[in-house]
Amino acid sequence: MGLIKTKGIVIGSANSSDNDKVLTVLTPDLGKISIFYRGAKKAKSNGLNCSEYLAFSDFVLYKSSNDNYSINSAEIIEVFYKLREDIDKLSYATEVAKIVYDVTEENIPASDILQLFLNTLFVISETDKNLDLIFSIFQIRLLAILGFLPQISRCTNCGEPMTEDMDEFYFSIKDDGVKCGPCSKLDKSVIRLNKTTFSALIYALSCDSKKLYSFEIPEESINELKLLTKIYTSQKLDKSYEVLKY
Numbered sequence: 001m002g003l004i005k006t007k008g009i010v011i012g013s014a015n016s017s018d019n020d021k022v023l024t025v026l027t028p029d030l031g032k033i034s035i036f037y038r039g040a041k042k043a044k045s046n047g048l049n050c051s052e053y054l055a056f057s058d059f060v061l062y063k064s065s066n067d068n069y070s071i072n073s074a075e076i077i078e079v080f081y082k083l084r085e086d087i088d089k090l091s092y093a094t095e096v097a098k099i100v101y102d103v104t105e106e107n108i109p110a111s112d113i114l115q116l117f118l119n120t121l122f123v124i125s126e127t128d129k130n131l132d133l134i135f136s137i138f139q140i141r142l143l144a145i146l147g148f149l150p151q152i153s154r155c156t157n158c159g160e161p162m163t164e165d166m167d168e169f170y171f172s173i174k175d176d177g178v179k180c181g182p183c184s185k186l187d188k189s190v191i192r193l194n195k196t197t198f199s200a201l202i203y204a205l206s207c208d209s210k211k212l213y214s215f216e217i218p219e220e221s222i223n224e225l226k227l228l229t230k231i232y233t234s235q236k237l238d239k240s241y242e243v244l245k246y
């Protein structure tokens with residue numbers, strides 16, 4: 001029982017009555033929690049508030065004796081306003097949020113996932129970077145946080161070191177990592193990657209989180225990464241994610 005301070009971002013909401021809402025909020029320490037917001041509808045008539053989808057806020061929550069949370073007070077930190085003005089940006093942000101929703105749980109701290117999520121929303125909202133590239137990098141990094149770190153330094157079959165000056169790279173979906181040319185011929189699940197795509201994959205898995213979105217690659221490589229992440233994500237999370245196009 002008592003008051004708890006936390007930051008959090010709204011990743012879902014449902015009406016609880018005419019005036020009240022239950023928000024689904026991702027927090028760093030409490031994981032994904034439900035928060036009861038009395039009077040949400042009234043507050044909404046005053047403009048954007050903390051119950052807005054993808055609004056990131058400082059919350060003071062009241063925790064009841066039966067472990068239910070409700071809002072005591074809230075102050076918006078960031079609403080990613082530009083997402084709301086651009087249907088493409090909003091579609092990608094929504095798909096990113098869906099994945100985040102699916103991989104988080106109550107009482108499982110999620111500060112790494114929250115940081116990646118906020119970083120990704122910021123880049124979608126505030127830059128003109130290719131949205132498919134952002135979506136692919138997000139998935140690669142998220143899967144690594146979740147423990148699905150592919151082997152990229154050596155061929156997963158024969159152990160030959162993979163270096164960026166090699167001519168051929170293949171990613172094996174079946175064996176969670178790269179394969180050299182000869183070994184790839186025995187594996188039907190491989191996806192061919194060009195040098196730039198392979199370098200981008202290494203970078204996305206190993207760079208400082210603040211620099212995650214600091215590179216550009218040609219469209220051919222973006223398409224390779226897109227195919228790779230689509231298949232790899234659906235295999236690891238048992239669900240396909242596709243951005244709705246308008």
Ligand SMILES: [Zn+2]
Nearest residue numbers: 155158180183
């Ligand atoms: Zn090999």
